[in-house]
Amino acid sequence: MSKSQYETYEAYGPRAAPPGEPGGALPGLCDPVTAVHTRAGEPLLPRQGTGGPPGEGAREHGGHGRSGNPRAHGADLRVDDEGGEPDGRDGRAGRRGKARGADRPESAVRRLLPQALVVAFLAGGTSAFVAKDKAVELSVDGSRRTLHTFADDVGELLAEEGVRVGAHDMVAPAPGTELGSGDEVAVRYGRPVLLTLDGHRRQVWTTAHTVAGALDQLGVRAEGAYLSASRSRRISRAGLALDVRTERAVTVMADGRSRTVRTNAATVREAVAEAGITLRGQDTLSVPGDSFPRDGQTVTVLRVTGRREVHEEQIPFPAVRVTDPSLFQGTEVVTRPGRPGLRRTVYYVRTVNGVRQRPRPERTELVRAPRTQVVKVGTRPRPTSVHDADHLDWHALAVCESGARPDAVDPSGTYGGLYQFDTRTWHSLGGAGRPQDASPDEQTYRAKKLYLRRGTGPWPHCGARLRG
Template identity: 25%
Template structure:
């Protein structure tokens, strides 16, 4: 016989109703007891708060419920095995990766520091006031942050003998000098070269170079012109016109290194005051004889050979004797044109001997002369500074011209 489940009959059964009610009451009480026995815990992670009710026994159990992994360098406010208590607040700070490049050496850190300054302090990375860091110390730490640190070192700048120690983190010598307000002129020298990278304990020498003009005044001796005078007794002399010394200015370009002169070059000479020649009358009067008239010799041509002049010896007829201020030059001087030609077109390169530069108003060009200490020559050249009783003898080399100097010499002029 088939049995059919009768729900209505079951519901009318008092024992069933009693049992069902008891089960519901017990289940409700059990649920309420389970919920009431939970504790409330707050978990803080990356400034985000999560409040949960849990039966977890330890901090680790709480974090596992929230699927939170705690790594080696993270900060956790409680130990993992600490028992959970009511209203517990668990703080978890995730460590961030920081890469530090210091003096070309790279180091990786994991930190929970909030700022760059906190990170440096926590990792015991010491910086001096001269060191350079790529980030502001108040900047917040971010994951995968790259920090560059350049450690400072000392170099010495020797500026014209004055030494100063400078802290730097690198760069070129030019950059170092500019950063320390060391200004250079075009003439100044720097050793080592300005494009060289600075290194620890390097000494940089700065040589200050100046070019100045030095003007020196020099006296010029006056020339003495002797003229025969038949009215004066032979063997005696009288000053007719008193001579006066002249003045010239010599302009030199002077090179100074760190205030000391290292070279000097004559640029030009200027006559400030021309010398005035002294005229002396030489007596020729003989008491027992009449005055003899001097015969003037015929002037020589400009092409006459110097050797022919020498053959005349000390012939006095037709000769005027002067005392003149003499200097020397060479065709290859700094102010010469380099062609080696005189103002009359004479080739000094091919014929460097027996040529004198004169003032044509005193000694006409082409005139034969004899110069004390030089010998016979022909007046073939002129010069801007050769005025009045001055001559400039030509010598084969520049060194010989420099060695000649400046002097007063006797000059015989053949008319």
């Protein structure tokens, strides 16, 4: 028995008699209908006998087609091959059989015509049914199989086979294309690739199954390039991450020389190393060392040396002036000398390719704070004269003693001022501070008072100048 859901039957019809014998079917109507497909287990036609429609024979023999007698419909009428009486029938039935046998060709045509029409209808429908069945070759990601389908177009075929496709998948021909028997349909699923090409990262989609196919499909020039995965590696539906660094020309300037290398290095520093350049100490590059080298880029190596220098500078001291009524007007006495402070600064001095750069301060510290100077300023009215001393030549004495310089100090530091007072004598005359710090008028006033006390004795060498 066939395994198909269809089975082959021969159509029911009158049994063919040898040509020329009575009861033989007409030519062309008695041939059996072959290769007609119908559902398994269902007869092609209902078995109602070999005659025509019910009542046909009765009408031919006196109009008894509505009598209700089964024989009136010809359902049990049989004629043997010899044309004699049928077995088990009465005489009237035998006579009816002989009468029917006399005109059998015309009766056979009438009986077979409805059956032939039904067979033709079913045969035509079966032919149309078979014509819609198509043999199609379907390839899904390289897996091929041949199948039969009633789908009208590619989209229906994929839906029928449960093949789901997305925006990144490839279907050839397109899903709306009409299908015909013998057509080929190919489906290739898209695969995500996280591609880093020469430092630029982006996600792309490919239907290729290998890295080499993906590079070719994406138009990436891979000759001499670095690949993070082998060309033969297969790409799964989940995709992969791929780093591609194409070959580039980089020029390195160092130590007065130029070197050009072809490289697929990931950083500028690696390209410089491939050029045979060694960075030492504080050496640096004209571009960031971890940046991606570009084709045609020029990189300069900067030879750097550095040292630290210490600079010290003085901080000026402030001065405070204090009034003193015991001092004559115009007299200023420094009671506490000021002292400048000291600041120390450390500078970093860098030399790039032999050229000294501007020093850069690193830190500053205060070594010594400045000390404030205190000055007393006299407010006492000055006397106009000293009796018995005003007529003397005090200018001549000052020239002889100090060169007429009010701030003059002898080499030993003991005597100072116009008249070379020592500090003890100066204080005994009412002076404050040091004589060389007092005004010229005050110094002359104190000198006149000293003359009245001791004469020219304090000036043994120049005292004679007072009298001219």
